[in-house]
Amino acid sequence: MGATFSGYVRVNSDSVSDKESIAASMSASINGLVTHGSIDATWSSDVNSAQVSKTTEMGYVATGMDPVTVTGDFNVSSLENTVSSLAPASSGIAGVTGKPIAVVCVTWDQVGQIQATCSQTVLQKLQLVDLQSTLDRLSLEYAQLSYVVATANRLAGSGAVVNAYVPLLHQLANYAQDRLARIAGLRIRDIRWLAANAGSVDWYEISPLLLPMLGWVGRGQAHVQVWYSLDWAFGSPTDNQIVTVTPSANPAEVQLGHWVHARPEGDDPPQTMDLYYRVFSNSGTPTITTRMNWYDPWGPGSGQFDGNVVQMLAGANLTSVAAWTPWNNNRMSVAVVDTAYSLPPGKQ
Known part of the structure; x- marks a missing residue:
């Protein structure tokens, strides 16, 4: 909750000419008040120096109290003392304390203009x-x-x-x-x-x-870059794409393709290559595996070529690579990507 304190000094003159005389006498001290935000004895001396018929009145009101009006001697220092006695208390929010935010010095015929300004929106008042x-x-x-x-x-x-x-x-x-x-x-x-x-x-x-x-x-997802390349005997297939994956407890492998290997002696039955990868949760840790499955009905060369197991942890190796040895130009990889970001040049 916030609280407010506001005080005023009113000088009543008997005529318009007297009002102008008082205003002229006080102009310097009013400007000083607006600039420096403080009141000094110059106020009282400037008002009293105006040789006109006048009366003065002071008053103030603070949150939680009834308005107070003081008539008689023009004593601005008593108003300042009242302000000082109402020391702001901390709200408990760091850096939030009470502060005076405005001072208004006008003659009473300008009140209509003030009311018109107060009826505007905040943006209109501030010319925004x-x-x-x-x-x-x-x-x-x-x-x-x-x-x-x-x-x-x-x-x-x-x-x-x-x-x-x-x-x-x-x-x-x-x-x-x-x-x-x-x-x-x-x-x-x-x-x-x-x-x-x-x-x-x-x-x-x-x-x-x-x-x-x-x-x-x-959402617990990851971006992985899936790449593979096989040689001419398979038709030189290649691919490179980024996909969004969601590690889960027991997902099926993703098959990237099935290719027949060209054989001079004939392809009946054919030699084949299949590529797979899998993203899964291993005891709560997202993990990647890759493998190349080579099938050769004509010889003892059939086998599965597994890539390294990757745990998707910050600072770890994030690329699983599988290769068909000894023909290592036939290979595949799955890598975790987009683990870092830089703002584009126009935003840096």
């Missing part, structure tokens, strides 16, 4: 209507980036994601935190510049790049 769209975009991006930071940090410590992607989550949180600080540090003149320069706000908007990664990582 022309910045509405820019403020909206920055506000939305701030909310999105706050979500990225909170979610990435929570996922990184949850154990529910593929461990190889924990460094990526830290990266996403750091990028988002940097932009949050940049947006929070913008001043009104900075926002006016952004509004006047088309496309300049785009640099702050990185959440559309980060959120998709947060999505598939948060």
Whole structure:
């Protein structure tokens, strides 16, 4: 909960000419008050120096108390003492304490203008209507980036994601935190510049790049690059693609293809090659295996050629490679990818 204290000093004159005389006498001290935010004895002396018929009144009100009105001698120092006695108490939120935020010095015929200003929207009062769209975009991006930071940090410590992607989550949180600080540090003149320069706000908007990664990582998925290449005797087949996988307890192998090996003596029955990979959860650890299955009905060469087993852990080898020995130009690999991210040049 916040609290407020406001005080006022009213000088009543008997005529318009007297009012102008008082205003002229006080102009210097009023300007000083607005500039420096403090009241000194000059106030009282300036008012008293105006040789006109006048009366003075002071008053103040604070949260939780009835309004107080003081008539008689013009004594600004007593009002200051009252303000000082109402020392702000900490709200319990770091860095949040009470502060005076405004001072208004006007003659009473200007109250109508003040009321008209108070009836405007906040943006109109601050002359920020022309910045509405820019403020909206920055506000939305701030909310999105706050979500990225909170979610990435929570996922990184949850154990529910593929461990190889924990460094990526830290990266996403750091990028988002940097932009949050940049947006929070913008001043009104900075926002006016952004509004006047088309496309300049785009640099702050990185959440559309980060959120998709947060999505598939948060679902416990992984991106793997699947590649294979066989020689001319199989027709020189090759492929290279990135697929999204979800490690599970007992998934079936993925077969990449079945090829017949050319044999000068004939292909009845044929020699064949089949390629497989599997992504599964091994006692809670996402794991990759690969294998090449060579079938040769004409000789003793049939066999299975297994690749290395890969555990999808941060800092570990993340590529499983299988090769048909001794013809190693026939090989395949499955690698965990997208474990790190860099912002594109226009966003760095």
